Amino acid sequence: MTHKILAVDDSRTIRAMLKTVLVNAGFRVDLAEDGIDGLEKLDAAAPDLVITDINMPRLDGFGFIEGARARSRHAAVPILVLTTESGPDLKQRARDAGATGWIVKPFDEAKLISVINRLVI
Amino acid sequence: MNDLRDLFFQECDDLVESLTSGLGDLESGAHDAETINAMFRAVHSIKGGAGAFGLDRLIAFAHAFENVLDDIRSDKLQVNETNLPLLFTAGDHLSDLVEAARGECEIENDMGASILSDLKLLSQSVGGGALMDDAPEPEFEPLALDMGFDLPDLGTPQAAASGYAITFAASAELYATGHDPALLFRALGALGEVHASADVDAVPELGDSDWRTPVLRWTLTLTPDDGIDEAALREVFEFVDGLCTLEITAPSAPPDLPDLLPLADPPDTPAPAAADAPVKPSPPPSDPPAAARPSKSDSARTATIRVDLQRVDRLINLVGELVISEAMLRQSMSELPHSASSKTVEEAMGQLKQLSGVIQESVMAIRAQPVRSLFQRMSRTVRETAREAGKQARLVTLGDATEVDKTVTERLVEPLTHMIRNAVDHGLETPEARRAAGKDERGTVTLEAAHRSGRVVITLRDDGAGIDRRKVRQVAEQKGLVRPEDDLTEADIDNLLFRPGFSTASEVSNLSGRGVGMDVVRSEIQALGGRVTLQSMPGQGTQVTISLPLTLAVLEGMVVSVAGESLVVPTLALRETLQPGQARIDAFCDDDRVLTLGHELIPIVDLGLALGYRATPADLDSLSLLLIEGDSGRRTALAVDAIVDQREVVIKGLEQNYRPIPGIAAATILGDGKIALIVDTDQMISRPGDGPSPAALLPDPTRIAHHA
Incomplete structure (x- = not known):
């Protein structure tokens, strides 16, 4: 069974890139446009892993992660933060929100896939 | 590992039998060159298998025997009444050695010694044996099978001296952020050999536990693969830094101290050196009576009988006929007027249909064999190719219990060997390049088999550099396979590798470039009713997927009519059907x-035009239109007069009964007894560079050459 990944990003380009990269790597991919959209799609998508941007309209990545963790069904799903921000502050804030790991844009395909493979069962 | 042993000894039975029958032919004078060849191969195969299991006596004896047979094969030695008895004795002794190895018994040493020295004398007498040195050839290095990483292995804590010692305990927050210790350990497993044990002492009684506080601690040892350093190890824990207590202790001594272990270990614990060899320690030689047949072997032998393959095939053919007759009967029944007895007849027909289906499946299962033996052959291919190409590679096999028709496994040997050579030779980078790319110096080739929706899917992955699409396109243009202005997707470019006449190797490599290209691989797979697809990720590696039917005898097809004829289009390629008027057709x-x-x-x-049923x-x-899709993802719509229905049909080959017809894959007999041809969909699909013309049936290269 191939793993499903929900990718949440407000940029169409990043969504398309993620979709291509992930599908090529053999994953099934669902896309969401922002935090609210992401939370709405969580149940239907039932992803094995979530990738989320931080800066998004309506609901940002931190809010999305907190919302996801609050739903018992998704409390343990690995969530990767994908963002252009870096620095120790991001790491701490992401972790406080409940993120599993973080990747800094522009992302390296190989690194992304190897991190994902490490986190999905 | 025991499966492997069983398989080897089963094979030995066959090999000894073919050796014996060859000896019989020698005696009766009914032998030819192939007789000797077959005998030589039999002994050679036994030697090869014995090498994999470290059966030294068997190796040594088979080696000497093989030398003599080689001398006979090369006409240095004539078989005569003087030496024939020795050959028989040697054959018997070889068989005894096999039995002894199977039962893990020893036989008395000097029993074979005289035969062995006689054999050696015989080949020395003709100056033979020079061809093969007395020492076993290096190609018989024992199989090192990577059994992967099993979680959790609590039983065997290893000496910390052989690798990194890791202690790990998770905090509650680690679990709360979607981490799982098992996944971390799995990631460690990718770096080398891991042994994990959990400390459960702190686990409280059920009921009075504060379930929010994790209490498990793990102790792990990691014996890293070559090129794995502590940084790689720490990277695994990158995201859990601060969420766990983690101690990593570097190896205190070089990891090659297994010699010391047997002294310290109680005798019932296998020392690491012994664990590598899949043979259990033999009992002391004095224990069993010397020539006694090992009793253990009889019970250990799987209850199988060997049946002439022709008989099985005849049965399969007959069952195919049965299925057809059943379909014919059902069709005639449906055309009869309804009567009072219709319902009971219908019930009986239903049962008959079900029964014939079950019989068909069971008969097919006779021919089914696990792909294990096929996969095991490949591990050697990987090792040899890696050595010759100066690469470092290991083979990981998954799903090798998957069963496939015997013919399919047999006919997969060649294409698979070629694909593996390609993967190691062209796919994997040199150790230096891999190190520079931040990869493990040793590349991994993964071979996986699985059943998926009624088909067998075999995937071959390498973690090499992937396909250099720019170069592929460039070469294809140079060779006139595509035009510079052709708009090709990445998948199109990848699939150019399958085109006849394509080879990127600038100089023909000794290994994979043996005049066999990927186009031959594809056509061989297609001849088995399968399809090959290729996916590549730059820097990540390449994956070739072969999808095969479970049997070569039945096919799911759409029956269509064209110009009054019935044709069958395999549903495998079918994506969509469009009734007249549904489709938008443009000039x-x-x-x-x-x-x-x-x-x-x-x-x-x-279709009527393409196959010559009508001229205009x-x-x-x-x-009606049938939308079909080829391996490259290219699609074509087949126009047919009408779609009749969808059903399983029994494939009747045309080649052996008639001759190959372009555009037609095979034939079948329909329920009404009519013969229908099965359309070869792949030949109907135009390729990039072909233009939209439907005449895809012309031989490809010549056609393209005109454009270029």
Whole structure:
């Protein structure tokens, strides 16, 4: 069974890139446009892993992660933060929100896939 | 590992039998060159298998025997009444050695010693044995099978001296952020050999536990693969830094101290050196009576009988006929007027249908064999190719219990060998390049088999550099396979590798470039009713997927009518069907017409025209369209007069009964007793560079050459 990944990003380009990269790597991919959209799609998508941007309209990545963790069904799903921000502050804030790991844009395909493979069962 | 042993000894039975029958032919004078060849191969194969299991005596004896047979094969030695008895004795002794190895017994040493020295004398007498040195050839290095990483292995804590010692305890927050210790350990497993044990002392009684506080601690040892350093190890824990207590202790001594272990270990714990060899320690030689047949072997032997393959095939053919007769009967019944007895007859028919289905499946299962032996052959291919190409590679096999028709496994040997050579030779980078790319110096080739929706899917992955698409395109243009202006997707470019006459190797490599290209691989797979697809990720590696039917005898097909004839289109390639009037058909240049589907223009092939059933194009608006898709993802619409129904058909080969026909894959007999031809869909699909013309049946390279 191939793993499903929900990718949440407000940029169409990043969504398309993620979709291509992930599908090529053999994953099934669902896309969401922002935090609210992401939370709405969580149940239907039932992803094995979530990738989320931080800066998004309506609901940002931190809010999305907190919302996801609050739903018992998704409390343990690995969530990767994908963002252009870096620095120790991001790491701490992401972790406080409940993120599993973080990747800094522009992302390296190989690194992304190897991190994902490490986190999905 | 025991499965492997069973398999080896089963094979030995066959090999000894073919050796014995060859000896019989020698005696009766009914032998030819192939007799000797077969005998030589039999002994050679036994030697090879014995090498994999470290059966030294068997190796040594088979080696000497093989030398003599080689001398006979090369006419240095004539078989005569003097030496024939020795050959028989040697054959018997070889068989005894096999039995002894199977039962893990020893036989008395000097029993074989005289035969062995006689054999050696015989080959020395003709100056033979020079061909093969007395020492076993290096190709018989023992199989090192990577059994992967099993979680959790609590039983065998290893000496910390052989690798990194890791203690790990998770905090509650680690679990709360979607981490899982098992996944971390699995990631460690990718770096080398891991042993994990959990400390459960702190686990409280059920009921009075504060379940929010994790209490498990793990102790792990990691014996890293070559090129794995502590940084790689720490990277695994990158995201859990601060969420766990983690101590990593570097190896205190070089990891090659297994010699010391047997002294310290109690005798019932296998020392690491012994664990590598899949043979259990033999009992002391004095224990069993010398020549006694090992009693253990009889019970250990799987209850099997060997049956002449022709008998099985005859049965399969007959069952095929049975299924057809059943379909014919059902069709005739349905055309009869209803009567009072209809219901009972219908019930009986239903049962008959079910029964014949079950019989068919069971008969097919006779021919099914696990792909294990096929996969095991490949591990050697990987090792040899890696050595010759100066690469470091290991083979990981998954799903090797998957069962496939015997013919399929046999005919997969060659294409798979070629693909593996390609993967190691062209796919994997040199150790230096891999190190520079931040990869493990040793590349991994993964071979996986699985059943998926009624088919067998075999995937071959390498973690090499992937396909250099720019170079592939460049070469294809140079060779006139595509034009510079052709708009090719990445998948199109990848699939150029399968085109006849394509080879990127600038100089023909000794290994994979043995005059066999990927086009041959594809055509061999297609001959088995399968399809090959290729996916590549730059820097990540390449994956070749082979999808095969479970049997070569039945096929799921769509029955269509064209110009009064019945044809079968395999549903495997079918994506969509469009009734007359449903489709949007537009004129293209000249007489060509295309199907417009969304934003895609799809060439239409009038099947009646393409196969020569009619000379003038039919009115497309009155025809049904079958949308088919080829391996490259290219699509074509087949225009047919009508779609009749969908059913399983029994494949009857045309080649052996008639001759190959372009565009036709095989034939079948329908329920009404009529013969229907099975369309070869792949030949109907136009390729990039072909243009939208439907005449895809012309031989490909010549056609393209005109464009270039």
